[in-house]
Amino acid sequence: MIPFDFEYYKPISMQMAVDMFQSLQKQGKKPMYYAGGTEIITWARTNSISPGAVIDLKSIPECNVMGIQRDKLILGACVTLSALSAANPFPLLSETAQGAADQTARNKITLGGNICGRIYYREAVLPLLLTNSHMVIAGIHGTRETSIHNVFSQQMRLANGEFLVQILTDRDYLSLPFVHYKKRQIGNVGYPLVTVAALKKDNQIHTAYSGACSFPFRSIEIDQALNDTSVPLAVRIERAIDNIPAPILQNTEGSASYRKFVLQQTIADTVSILERR
Numbered sequence: 509m510i511p512f513d514f515e516y517y518k519p520i521s522m523q524m525a526v527d528m529f530q531s532l533q534k535q536g537k538k539p540m541y542y543a544g545g546t547e548i549i550t551w552a553r554t555n556s557i558s559p560g561a562v563i564d565l566k567s568i569p570e571c572n573v574m575g576i577q578r579d580k581l582i583l584g585a586c587v588t589l590s591a592l593s594a595a596n597p598f599p600l601l602s603e604t605a606q607g608a609a610d611q612t613a614r615n616k617i618t619l620g621g622n623i624c625g626r627i628y629y630r631e632a633v634l635p636l637l638l639t640n641s642h643m644v645i646a647g648i649h650g651t652r653e654t655s656i657h658n659v660f661s662q663q664m665r666l667a668n669g670e671f672l673v674q675i676l677t678d679r680d681y682l683s684l685p686f687v688h689y690k691k692r693q694i695g696n697v698g699y700p701l702v703t704v705a706a707l708k709k710d711n712q713i714h715t716a717y718s719g720a721c722s723f724p725f726r727s728i729e730i731d732q733a734l735n736d737t738s739v740p741l742a743v744r745i746e747r748a749i750d751n752i753p754a755p756i757l758q759n760t761e762g763s764a765s766y767r768k769f770v771l772q773q774t775i776a777d778t779v780s781i782l783e784r785r
């Protein structure tokens with residue numbers, strides 16, 4: 509049960525959503541954008557958040573687009589993870605999406621909600637970091653398009669009242685050789701010990717990680733270490749791990765030392781497979 513009352517709004521255009529946010533904020537209602545609601549409901553039940561109003565983005569047409577236009581894959585922020593996997597326009601993203609939660613939850617969880625959420629893992633962002641995707645963002649000054657690297661650093665960095673509308677990915681990336689591993693403590697459902705998504709472009713391996721530390725990331729230094737074939741693979745992996753941008757995560761899913769061990773094995777498998785492709 510959610511232990512407080514809140515107002516619910518469902519705008520049908522980007523402008524309406526942005527205007528509602530501004531107006532509700534002026535009234536002191538601490539509005540939040542709402543997509544699948546899985547994280548908002550979880551936090552609200554435990555009183556970790558208490559918005560006075562939520563603005564459901566799912567009736568905004570631009571947020572529900574999924575298709576190729578002018579050599580780019582366009583994915584609306586409100587496309588669910590299960591719809592994404594079923595349509596499969598981007599196999600690495602489909603596989604990553606399929607690794608999150610179970611089918612029932614994936615029917616609700618949206619691509620935008622996963623990327624903009626606060627829970628550490630945000631696994632759907634990994635393929636988007638690897639493909640230098642672009643984000644379309646709506647705010648009081650209209651919409652803007654920018655590289656994911658300008659707005660996603662550990663987490664989405666949106667200005668007050670902005671929301672994610674779409675993600676654009678160059679078509680050339682969609683069919684590159686890829687590897688995706690999700691290692692859990694136990695079973696097939698649940699948050700990761702380590703998730704590695706990787707692809708190979710122009711004979712170089714590019715990798716991105718979730719679960720290794722308290723935020724998902726891609727690191728140029730790690731990729732440089734892994735692509736340095738002048739040294740043995742074990743050395744490349746050790747150098748890669750030295751470049752993880754924050755302390756290795758330690759929580760109920762696993763200790764830092766166990767995570768490091770799993771990460772070493774997973775990187776070894778990733779590099780071995782992609783070097784043969």
Ligand SMILES: Cc1cc2nc3c(=O)[nH]c(=O)nc-3n(C[C@H](O)[C@H](O)[C@H](O)COP(=O)(O)OP(=O)(O)OC[C@H]3O[C@@H](n4cnc5c(N)ncnc54)[C@H](O)[C@@H]3O)c2cc1C
Nearest residue numbers: 543544545546547548609618620621622624630631672699
């Ligand atoms: C049982 C279960 C298991 C899970 N396992 C995993 C897992 O292993 N790996 C993983 O990565 N995820 C996992 N998740 C999903 C994750 O924890 C979040 O619950 C989910 O990603 C939130 O998506 P949502 O669409 O429901 O977002 P919501 O709950 O609607 O919103 C989440 C946050 O994002 C903001 N937001 C939503 N959409 C937008 C937008 N378009 N623009 C700006 N801000 C926005 C909201 O304001 C809110 O702060 C799991 C979820 C469940 C329920």
